[in-house]
Amino acid sequence: MTPGARVAAAIEIIEEIERGLRPADDVVRQWGRSHRFAGSKDRRAISSQVYAVLRRRGYYARAVSAAPRALVLADLVLGEGKAPQEVAALFSGEGHAPLALNDDEHTLISTLSGLHRDGLPSYDVPEFLLPELTKAYGENLDEALAALDTPAPLDLRVNTLRTTRDDAAAALAAVGIEAAPTPHAATGLRVVGNPLIAGTIAYKEGHVEPMDEGSQLAAALVDARPGMQVADLCAGAGGKTLALAATMQNKGQIYATDSDARRLGNLAPRMKRADARNIHPMKWPQDGNFGELHGKCDRVLLDVPCSGSGAWRRHPELKWRIDDAALEQVTKTQDALLRTAAPLVKPGGRLVYITCSVLPVENERRIEAFLEANPDFSLVVSPNDPAPSGATGLRLQPHTHSTDGFFISRLERNTST
Missing domain, CATH: 3.30.70.1170 (Sun protein; domain 3)
Incomplete structure (x- = not known):
């Protein structure tokens, strides 16, 4: 592919991502599958440009506009430091290159070229989240957010x-x-x-x-042991479910379910490939009542839906898909799932609440509210934990552990209940 064709492909992919229907990595992979002529170097270059734009989308949109073509123009000049004539050569309109620049775009890239690349921020996040992120990180805000904006291993x-x-x-x-x-x-x-x-x-x-290593540690902190009865209520495609099966050595029972039946549909072939034989997929009950499991579970895993802010280094598009209303709705869902999960835990058993979020409103605030409403549960801490526990749980972070951002809270039901 020519350099111009690569730029055109990046614009096409960003247009699809901007529709907000699928994760960015799915869109990138699908583009590669449907464009077999693109070699591995082409795909890497295109993917690199797409993710560079997504990581700096807010900054670029303020400099130009949110249109995918304009965002890529901004990245070529501000991100890659290309001169106006180099950008114009990429937008030649010939072959598979993007249409030639119009007069306004020529003026725009000339203006952008006058800006200093040194002014490119080390991170770019929606402004409405900054107060919440400051609560999470305090004086370490810049370091933490820069780490969240760095590509993950x-x-x-x-x-x-x-x-x-x-x-x-x-x-x-x-x-x-x-x-x-x-x-x-x-x-x-x-x-x-x-x-x-x-x-x-x-x-x-x-x-x-x-x-991700953080996800592996979160699954390990469930402390699911051979012979236990475990409920995984937000199993999704089953990543942590499979990790639990291995920890339990295929002994005991794991009841895996999810309110989104489509996601759970991916679990069966993964179970077969992994030789996981103690997992029992089950439908989410229409009334949300898991009566047959009430008071019977040694462990209940609640890997709840969340903003995904802890996974920004892998999915930077998630930064731009959340707003106040969506955040408020997801916290209501988290509270509802905690209410559903609590009755399943037997005395001496544990409820393990996990998010891939770094926002206190989804983490500490949710557990504080739960403990206030459920005094028969108390926080579990251990000197062997991979990170220090606060009053409600522990955090794994890119800048401290080189993992995605995770919050894990282990809550044990009192044996006197």
Whole structure:
């Protein structure tokens, strides 16, 4: 592909992402599948430009507009430092290049070229979230948000039902993929670069699964043990569910469900590949009442829907898809799920609340409200935790643990209940 064709592809992909219907990585992958002529270098270059725009969308939109073509123009000048004549050459209108620049766009890139690239912010977030983010990070705000705006590494969870971490690393090395143990998660491997894992035998045979180290640690903190009765009420596609099955050595029962039945539909083939045999997918009851599980569960995992702010380094488009109304609605959903989950926990059992959010309104505030309404639950802490616990739970962060942002709160039901 010519450089101009790559730019045209980036604009096309950003247009699709801006419609807000699918995650950015899904759109990028689908574009690659439907444009087989694009080589690996082309796809990497296009993806890099798309994500550069998404990470600086707010800043670029203030400088130009929110139109995808204008955002890419801004990135070429402000992000890549290209001169006006270089940008004009990319927008030649010839072959598969974007249409030639009009007079207004020529004026725009000349104006942008007069700005200093050194002024590009180290992070870019919606302004309405800054008060909440400041509550979360205080004097560490700049460092924390810059880390959230930095591309994430590729982490894998080693499936101990199938193999060991050393053997999985050796299998990947045999096909030229370099991976080293993650700093904190006992089952994690961090891959060098961004190779295609899905095509490896290690993946096809269920030995490894892509999973951020923070997500692996969150699953480990559930402390699900062999023989336990576990309910995973927001199982989604089953990433943490499969991690629990491995921890439990296929002994005991995991009842996996999700209010979105479409997401749960991906679990069955993943179970087969992973050799996970103690997972029982179940439909979400129409009345939301899990009566048959009331008071019977040793562990209830609640990996709730959230803003996804902890995953901005992987999904920067999520920054621009949330507003006050959406945030208020998601916190109501989180409270409702906590009310649904609490009765399932048996005395001495634990409710584990997890978000991939860094916002206190989705984390500490939700647990404070829950504990006030449920005095028969108390916070669980351990000196072996990978991060210090506050009054309501612990945080994993890109700037402290090189993970996505996670909040984990373990709440134990008093045995006197």
